[in-house]
Amino acid sequence: MKEGEDDVHLLPTFFQFGRYLLISSSRPGTMAANLQGIWNDALDPPWGSKFTININTQMNYWIAEVSGLGDLHFPVFDLLDAAHAAGVVTAKKYYNARGFCIHHNTDLWGDAVPIDGIGGGFWPLGGAWLTTHLWEHWLHSGDRTFLEQRAYPHLKQTAEFLLGYLQTDKDGHLVGGPSCSPENGYILPGTTQTKANLCMGPTMDQAIARGLFRQFVAASNELNRDADLRAEVEAAAKKLLPYKIGKHGQLQEWAEDYDEFEPGHRHISHLWGFHPDDQITLRQTPDLAAAVRVSLQRRLDAGSGSTGWSRSWIINQCARLEDGNLAYDNIKWFFRQSVRPNMFDVCGLKDNSPYQIDGNFGMPAGMTEMLLQSHGDVVRLLPALPGVWQDGSFQGFRARGGYTVNLTWKSGKPVSAVVLASRAGKLRLAVPHGSRVETVQLRGKSTGKAEGEEYVIEAEAGARYSVRFV
Structure with missing residues (x-):
């Protein structure tokens, strides 16, 4: 270096x-x-x-x-x-x-x-x-x-x-x-x-x-x-x-x-x-x-x-x-x-x-x-990923609103994430251009919906959300 x-x-x-x-x-x-x-x-x-x-x-x-x-x-x-x-x-x-x-x-x-x-x-x-x-x-x-x-x-x-x-x-x-x-x-x-x-x-x-x-x-x-x-x-x-x-x-x-x-x-x-x-x-x-x-x-x-x-x-x-x-x-x-x-x-x-x-x-x-960035109720994933970080993961990052985020990405795009909500609130997930949320599951059932470029979830306190991307 x-x-x-x-x-x-x-x-x-x-x-x-x-x-x-x-x-x-x-x-x-x-x-x-x-x-x-x-x-x-x-x-x-x-x-x-x-x-x-x-x-x-x-x-x-x-x-x-x-x-x-x-x-x-x-x-x-x-x-x-x-x-x-x-x-x-x-x-x-x-x-x-x-x-x-x-x-x-x-x-x-x-x-x-x-x-x-x-x-x-x-x-x-x-x-x-x-x-x-x-x-x-x-x-x-x-x-x-x-x-x-x-x-x-x-x-x-x-x-x-x-x-x-x-x-x-x-x-x-x-x-x-x-x-x-x-x-x-x-x-x-x-x-x-x-x-x-x-x-x-x-x-x-x-x-x-x-x-x-x-x-x-x-x-x-x-x-x-x-x-x-x-x-x-x-x-x-x-x-x-x-x-x-x-x-x-x-x-x-x-x-x-x-x-x-x-x-x-x-x-x-x-x-x-x-x-x-x-x-x-x-x-x-x-x-x-x-x-x-x-x-x-x-x-x-x-x-x-x-x-x-x-x-x-x-x-x-x-x-x-x-x-x-x-x-x-x-x-x-x-x-x-x-x-x-x-x-x-x-x-x-x-x-x-x-x-x-x-x-x-x-x-x-x-x-x-x-x-990871978070402002208002938007949690933005991989907002500034450099070209040399093609594959990677992080665990335990905290976002405003009381969310803990684990994320894995490959070839510069998010693959899967887990979001833990410590309190109730509206969570808006945003991903880089060229990717989108495919599914969000809570206790085995799909939840949330796409709104424009964001995916919106009415988060429950103590809930664990599994997220897949395409």
């Missing part, structure tokens, strides 16, 4: 190695996995071996729910609890807002204020992004007690913070700020190479606000709580600054169509609404999805992916674009540039670049996105 060759057997090994690392470093009752997990061996480690929450800590947990390790997500939720009190003070004193916020870094003691400098540190939505992980656990587990007792209080208080943080711009849109697009900068208009970071309404902030508002409204409806606040949030969501497509056909990173100071920057923050969220999708918002592709290609053309975690995020974006060959090309680059002989991820391209664990989780998460 280091020499650019293929090794199909290394990939499942690396996938299971990522699960092993999370099992080892994020058990219930322990600290969450930080930048080096439990493998930090230095008194003064790189970046303090803390929790950088503008991508890195979140990436550590992308693999948790989808690979059947949802219980290992709880140390992150404990971290949110630990930072809550400081976050309430920070929200009030910095922004005169209700609720709570955490900036781009925190630690064992739950720090919530900006650190490190304006370039990356003055970004107040780290806590909001982490809060969306509570919602992901609910979507995968269906644990109503968890939603009510652990997720909802954070969703509510983050929504309250955003209502106070967002300001009305000259056109009547709600925008966040002052903030930045982690951790990128733009060229100050009227100059040729003067870098600036601070702005109003960076695309990532708007996307996180839009996603968090949507999650709070759904949780409020589910629990029948806080109708007045829900109405306030729904009204604010309609006023958020919309996505914009810039002069290159790219998804704008800022509210203004600035030129990037570093076109190949390691962060792709402005694509948050495409991945990890699903506000932008190939089928529902094709124009914005096309702009995402342009943004991603511009980053790649300028040399992005210089860290293991950056390359991992690119792989996940390629999977959402359903471009399996591009995703696999980036997997090969990941192994070529960002993996040590012991399979630890590397943050940088130098011989002495430090070990950083996020890529060990982010790349396997990208593999799952290539093989």
Whole structure:
């Protein structure tokens, strides 16, 4: 792999190695996995071996729910609890807002204020992004007690913070700020190479606000709580600054169509609404999805992916674009540039670049996105299968809605699957173009029906569905 060759057997090994690392470093009752997990061996480690929450800590947990390790997500939720009190003070004193916020870094003691400098540190939505992980656990587990007792209080208080943080711009849109697009900068208009970071309404902030508002409204409806606040949030969501497509056909990173100071920057923050969220999708918002592709290609053309975690995020974006060959090309680059002989991820391209664990989780998460995606009530099978993965199988992948999926494919097409439903709901199965569901059986009898390109099943809690494809 280091020499650019293929090794199909290394990939499942690396996938299971990522699960092993999370099992080892994020058990219930322990600290969450930080930048080096439990493998930090230095008194003064790189970046303090803390929790950088503008991508890195979140990436550590992308693999948790989808690979059947949802219980290992709880140390992150404990971290949110630990930072809550400081976050309430920070929200009030910095922004005169209700609720709570955490900036781009925190630690064992739950720090919530900006650190490190304006370039990356003055970004107040780290806590909001982490809060969306509570919602992901609910979507995968269906644990109503968890939603009510652990997720909802954070969703509510983050929504309250955003209502106070967002300001009305000259056109009547709600925008966040002052903030930045982690951790990128733009060229100050009227100059040729003067870098600036601070702005109003960076695309990532708007996307996180839009996603968090949507999650709070759904949780409020589910629990029948806080109708007045829900109405306030729904009204604010309609006023958020919309996505914009810039002069290159790219998804704008800022509210203004600035030129990037570093076109190949390691962060792709402005694509948050495409991945990890699903506000932008190939089928529902094709124009914005096309702009995402342009943004991603511009980053790649300028040399992005210089860290293991950056390359991992690119792989996940390629999977959402359903471009399996591009995703696999980036997997090969990941192994070529960002993996040590012991399979630890590397943050940088130098011989002495430090070990950083996020890529060990982010790349396997990208593999799952290539093989299984779930949004709304649609479970999409083999959405980004590369040409080199002609035959294969997976077991135990988890989908939103409470489904466990086992799948076998041959010659690039699905052959058979088993879907276990942990709770009742409408399941829509989608398969790659050129394949279709032939039969779905429950207790020896056919069930479900084709609706357009999807096969719809009224799933029963605890049911096991056997699926055949043609």
